[in-house]
Amino acid sequence: MLKPLLSVRDLRVDLNTRSGVLHAVRGISFDVAPGETLCIVGESGCGKSMTSLALMDLLPRVARRSADEITFDGQDLTRRRIAGKLRGRRMAMIFQEPMTALNPAFTIGDQMVEAYLYHVGGTRAQAVDRAAQMLEKVGIGSARSRLGQYPHQLSGGLRQRVMIAMALMTDPELLIADEPTTALDVTIQAQILRLLKDLQQELGLAIILITHDLGLVSRIADRIVVMYAGAIVEEGTAAEIFDRPAHPYTRALIDCIPQPGKTERGAPLGTIPGVVPLLIGRQDGCAFRDRCSLAQPRCADDIPTQDAGSHHWVCIHGGQA
Amino acid sequence: MLIYILKRLGLALIVALTVSVIAFALLRASGDIATALAGEGATPESIAVIRQTYGLDRPVVVQYFAWLWDVARGDFGQSFFFRTDVAGLIFGKIGNTLILGGASLAIALALSIPLGVLAAIYSGSMIDRAVTMFSLLGQALPSFFLGLALIMIFAIRLRWFPASGTDGWRNFVLPAVTLGYYITPPFMRLVRAGMIDALNTDYVRTARAKGLPARRVVFKHALRNALVPVVGLVAVQLGLLMGGSVVVESIFALDGLGYLAYQSISYRDFPVLQAVVLLLSLAYVVLTLLSDIINAWLDPRLRAA
Ligand SMILES: Nc1ncnc2c1ncn2[C@@H]1O[C@H](COP(=O)(O)OP(=O)(O)OP(=O)(O)O)[C@@H](O)[C@H]1O
Ligand code: SF4
Ligand SMILES: [Mg+2]
Numbered sequence: 001m002l003k004p005l006l007s008v009r010d011l012r013v014d015l016n017t018r019s020g021v022l023h024a025v026r027g028i029s030f031d032v033a034p035g036e037t038l039c040i041v042g043e044s045g046c047g048k049s050m051t052s053l054a055l056m057d058l059l060p061r062v063a064r065r066s067a068d069e070i071t072f073d074g075q076d077l078t079r080r081r082i083a084g085k086l087r088g089r090r091m092a093m094i095f096q097e098p099m100t101a102l103n104p105a106f107t108i109g110d111q112m113v114e115a116y117l118y119h120v121g122g123t124r125a126q127a128v129d130r131a132a133q134m135l136e137k138v139g140i141g142s143a144r145s146r147l148g149q150y151p152h153q154l155s156g157g158l159r160q161r162v163m164i165a166m167a168l169m170t171d172p173e174l175l176i177a178d179e180p181t182t183a184l185d186v187t188i189q190a191q192i193l194r195l196l197k198d199l200q201q202e203l204g205l206a207i208i209l210i211t212h213d214l215g216l217v218s219r220i221a222d223r224i225v226v227m228y229a230g231a232i233v234e235e236g237t238a239a240e241i242f243d244r245p246a247h248p249y250t251r252a253l254i255d256c257i258p259q260p261g262k263t264e265r266g267a268p269l270g271t272i273p274g275v276v277p278l279l280i281g282r283q284d285g286c287a288f289r290d291r292c293s294l295a296q297p298r299c300a301d302d303i304p305t306q307d308a309g310s311h312h313w314v315c316i317h318g319g320q321a
Numbered sequence: 322m323l324i325y326i327l328k329r330l331g332l333a334l335i336v337a338l339t340v341s342v343i344a345f346a347l348l349r350a351s352g353d354i355a356t357a358l359a360g361e362g363a364t365p366e367s368i369a370v371i372r373q374t375y376g377l378d379r380p381v382v383v384q385y386f387a388w389l390w391d392v393a394r395g396d397f398g399q400s401f402f403f404r405t406d407v408a409g410l411i412f413g414k415i416g417n418t419l420i421l422g423g424a425s426l427a428i429a430l431a432l433s434i435p436l437g438v439l440a441a442i443y444s445g446s447m448i449d450r451a452v453t454m455f456s457l458l459g460q461a462l463p464s465f466f467l468g469l470a471l472i473m474i475f476a477i478r479l480r481w482f483p484a485s486g487t488d489g490w491r492n493f494v495l496p497a498v499t500l501g502y503y504i505t506p507p508f509m510r511l512v513r514a515g516m517i518d519a520l521n522t523d524y525v526r527t528a529r530a531k532g533l534p535a536r537r538v539v540f541k542h543a544l545r546n547a548l549v550p551v552v553g554l555v556a557v558q559l560g561l562l563m564g565g566s567v568v569v570e571s572i573f574a575l576d577g578l579g580y581l582a583y584q585s586i587s588y589r590d591f592p593v594l595q596a597v598v599l600l601l602s603l604a605y606v607v608l609t610l611l612s613d614i615i616n617a618w619l620d621p622r623l624r625a626a
Contacts, residue, residue: 058529088532095523095530103524104622105545115531150621163527 004031009069013050024050026230037207039217042227089119092167096179098159102151109147116169134165157188178210215257229287236311246313333610340602397596402588418577428501437512456509468499468572485574496573515547556608
């Protein structure tokens with residue numbers, strides 16, 4: 001692997017809640033290489049958003065972050081001053097809700113140029129030129145006139161394109177996208193993903209794509225991280241994960257993907273039976289064991305990490321079990 | 322935007338006309354005007370003469386339009402008590418009340434916006450609690466008490482400002498502080514609540530994700546949206562301001578409309594009261610119109626409405 005662009009070691013996010021400390025992210029480690037797409041998948045509530053917000057230092061006030069290491073291009077992101085220089089410039093983020101992520105009081109153009117003017121500088125005219133150029137790049141026609149519009153005048157799909165264009169204004173090396181298509185309808189979802197893939201190839205952008213939909217990931221991921229209950233349970237290349245899924249949870253996720261031909265038309269979307277464990281307090285043994293068909297008594301003990309090259313998983317069973 | 326303004330303007334005009342009907346009815350409902358104008362011990366003959374001179378024998382609708390025409394030209398009739406022109410009476414005092422109101426509003430906004438923002442940023446902390454205490458005090462303290470306390474300290478002891486009268490700008494300082502502090506709490510609460518909401522929005526998170534400095538995130542992205550309801554409150558608070566100005570003008574013997582309103586009520590001087598009510602209502606209508614326009618500028622989504 002290339003020298004990583006982003007390195008994360010033992011990242012933890014704790015939230016103070018009324019019923020106690022909630023460990024939303026429980027010591028996860030991963031790397032992102034320049035220009036690669038890393039997908040983080042897992043069910044709702046497994047800590048994906050907390051992970052991405054922690055990287056951008058955007059956690060809610062009730063959350064506390066700790067990590068052995070978070071570095072971007074070798075620079076220590078846990079130091080406020082360094083993070084402040086990189087955030088919004090060399091690393092950018094887009095969010096799940098394009099309807100609310102833009103400020104209703106300012107025009108698209110105004111919101112697009114401000115980070116550019118702040119980080120890169122130059123004249124306003126230059127920034128406006130760049131904004132128009134970026135809108136065209138994300139497939140928005142008559143870009144100039146769009147710049148004068150307000151967010152409420154745009155559809156959800158268009159707003160997400162604007163968000164992407166805005167994130168790319170400063171020519172970042174890493175784009176974190178937290179469920180960027182979940183709020184959009186299916187045809188628009190496909191378009192946005194296609195767009196991200198194209199932009200990545202054109203700009204050599206690294207992407208962290210966060211989603212609960214493993215089906216979405218097959219088209220775009222280079223590598224996949226599967227999270228469960230705040231921890232990484234399996235990690236590997238897209239081929240490894242889809243061809244040789246080793247962790248029972250990953251296999252359950254894959255079985256949930258609707259298959260053309262196999263899945264009945266109009267059948268309810270597949271879900272894994274059982275519920276996600278509470279994230280408050282300690283977790284001993286495998287967090288998945290209440291829902292796992294292969295569980296054994298020793299799953300309540302410490303579970304070893306198994307390795308097969310770039311492929312890792314946390315389960316008592318070997319790859320072919 | 323132009324269509325929006327025209328629509329609001331039409332609405333304001335309808336409200337203003339409705340108000341004028343009510344103000345007109347107020348005077349008619351107060352008893353026989355001719356009798357009141359003639360004064361005590363007038364003969365039925367002289368009352369009849371007055372009734373004819375003032376056109377009070379005509380149908381009510383005709384009287385209303387005649388009155389409306391007079392009002393439109395600035396003629397509000399005669400005061401029962403002062404026996405002078407109501408328009409002249411009011412004109413001499415309205416300036417003082419406007420200065421007092423404007424200064425109080427400025428003080429209230431200058432206090433409540435920074436304090437509200439501060440309390441929102443540090444919500445739940447000691448700073449938040451201190452700010453909330455300070456503003457609760459403004460609400461709990463009767464304005465006559467604060468007014469008297471300020472007179473004791475700044476007029477009598479320190480001699481920085483005069484205790485009463487209407488001679489120059491110094492006369493307005495203590496009344497404006499009294500009145501401004503009195504109307505600060507609702508503004509402070511609204512700014513604080515609006516800022517807490519705004520700071521938790523997705524678009525503020527987006528602004529932070531762009532790496533903008535905290536100052537810009539708070540004052541550009543959050544405050545702009547938090548101020549929308551505040552502008553509406555300014556119009557609504559005019560009522561509170563006017564009510565307060567009756568008390569404050571009386572304490573500081575400031576020769577304004579509030580003091581006049583107080584006098585016209587106690588002397589049952591209905592033409593003056595009618596004119597004051599009409600003017601206050603019109604001021605209210607104009608302020609609401611202005612706040613609608615300012616809000617449409619602050620929040621572009623409203624312009625479509
Ligand atoms: N502000 C908060 N206060 C308390 N708990 C929170 C808060 N935000 C999130 N959580 C909890 O933290 C855990 C992780 O949440 P997170 O948002 O990271 O999940 P996610 O994987 O992004 O899920 P989704 O697919 O629903 O977005 C969840 O159990 C959630 O209930
Ligand atoms: S460790 Fe045990 S319970 Fe956990 S996934 Fe593997 S088999 Fe299932
Ligand atoms: Mg999420």
